[in-house]
Amino acid sequence: MKAIDAVVNFVEQQSFETLPQSAIDAALMFIMDSIGVGLSGTRVANRQRILEMARQWGEPSGPCAQVWGSGEWLPVSNAAMVNAYQIHNQEWDCVHERAVVHPMASVLSSMMAYAQGHELSGRQLILGVVVGVEVATLIGACASTGLKFFRPSVCGGIGSAAGICAMLGLKGDTLKNALGIAYSSASGTMQAHVEGSPMLALQVALNARSATQSVDFARSGFSGPHDILEGEFGYFNLFEDQVDPQVLIDNIGRDFQITQLSHKPFPTGRAGHGTVDGLQQLQQEYGFEVSEISAIHVAATPLINRLVGRPIKPDMDVAYAKLCNGYIAATSLLTGNVSVTDFDPEPMRDAERQQLGAKLTTSLNDCQDPNALAPVTVRVTLNNGQSHSVELPAILGHPQRPLSAQAQIEKFYAACLSATPAPDKSQVQVLLDELGALPELEDVNSLVKTMTY
Structure with a gap:
């Protein structure tokens, strides 16, 4: 069996009734988490620019949906595009660590918009989310080399199209065409990440938009390519250097990947979470x-070094600061936490944070996996020569070290209340x-009503 056949068979066979309760529970948990984070994303200045562009690109004339928060x-x-940007623009959304895919930004935003525009039910939404996450993350998990293209956007867009098809019960050529059109629209590279550009989150948003349009094209009878994974110019040959399609074939629909997502307790790149986690443990102990x-040293995986090993500097953009291990560490040490307001202009210019952040160095540990986000070792050296360290095989928020139910609710409240304007x-x-x-x-519109104020 080819990987794309496994994807098609999986999507065609799913219904809400076939989902295990563990997948439904995880979907409810991460839908809550992603909505909270998405509402918080209204506070980012670039969100208004994107909303203005979305308004210019067309007035509602057919199926339509609402922007979260402002309505x-x-x-x-x-x-779908605006809401996806809101979810991912603060690096606070959940991640599948093995795949290095943030699936819910594109999956939930496209699914929710399509469900609202076509008056679908809560059960259809849950089904779509589970299917979308499964496809997006397992395509990404097949890779055994590092990222060149931005998997959250590329894999997320394909997974989103699969999830929408599942919600609608689309099968056969219509399903294959939707996936092929979504693949043909896939975009997003790691250059935005390297430069700390706000384009990073917009890449996710553009693929969420494309996913909804791909399904519409397919439903109209438009054809797309079908051999989009193993084909000569399919995803596995163009977007990744080394892949093992058997990872997808062996796992799809078995251990549902939505149960393997990691929460992000802090609004930074997941690659910086081990630093915060380790420092908090050391300070407490x-x-x-x-x-x-005197000095802070983080020994971490190749991916962590690549993503957040950049030096702290006084003129950082917000996107750069969220991916700067030194700034993340200094913020945690000085405030006891890392929150969305720590990336406002005044804190980022704070001289004390700059000086403390400059004391941090990040280096490679023995891990050879280019996609791993653990293990991490954090060491603090004091002025008197004493040194304290902690080794973290799994980072707070990972399924092996999950957030408590209370911590999940507290994050949800904190996220919602940080929105602009904020609800009460x-x-x-x-x-x-x-x-x-x-x-x-019976209709997702009733949920979206409570998300607008």
């Missing part, structure tokens, strides 16, 4: 003061109640 009605594809620190706590509670009832909702 504007847009064509489904444009709403040894009680040293920031003024006592009673509105957040109404939204939380509605999310708890998602499997019983």
Whole structure:
């Protein structure tokens, strides 16, 4: 069996009734998490620019959906784009570590917009999310070499098209065409990541938009290529250097990948989470003061070094700071946490953070996996010569070290209340109640109503 045949067979066979309860529970958890993060994303300045562009690109004339938070009605594809950008623009959304894919940014935004525009149910939405995450992450997990293209956008777009097809019950050539058109629209490279460009999140958003449009094209009878994974110019041959398609073939629909997502406790690149996790543990155990620190050293995987090993500098862009190990470490040490407001202009210019962040160095450990985000070793050396270190085989938020249910709710409240404009706590509670009832909702529009204020 070819990998693309395994994907098609999987999508065609799924229904809400066939999903294991573990996958449904994980979907509800990460839908909640992603909606909270998406509402928080309204506070990012570039979001308004993207919303203005979406308005210019067409007034609602057919199926339409709403922008989370502010509530504007847009064509489904444009709403998906704006909401995807809101989810990913602060690096606070969940991630599948093996695949290095942030699936929910594109999957949930496109799924929710399509479901709202076509009056689909909560169960259809959950089904689509589970299927979309499964396809996006397992395509990414086949790679055994490092990222060149940005998997969250490329794999996320293909997975999103698969999820929408599952919601609608599309099969056969219509399904294959939708996947092929989504693949043909795939875009996004790691250059934006290297430069710390805000284009990183927009790449995810553009692929979410393309996913909705791909399904529309396929439903109209338009054809796309079918051999999009193993084909001569398929994903595995063009987008990755080394792949093992058997990873997808052996795992799809067995251990549902939505149960393997990692929460992000902090609004930074996941590659910086081990630094924060380790420093918090060391401070709690040894009680040293920031003024006592002589040096901080993080020994980490090749991917962590590549993504967040960049030097701290006084003129950082927000996207750069979120991917700067030194700034992340200094923020955690000085404030005890890392929050969305730590990436406002004033904190990023703070001289004390700059000086402390410059004390951090990041180097390679013995890990040879180019896609691994663990293990990590964090060492703090004090002025008196004492040294304290901690080894982290799994980082806080990983399925092996999951956030507690209470921590998940606290993150959701913190995310929602950081939105611009912010809802009040009673509105957040109404939204939380509605999310708890998602499997019983006849129309997703009732959920989106509680997300606009």
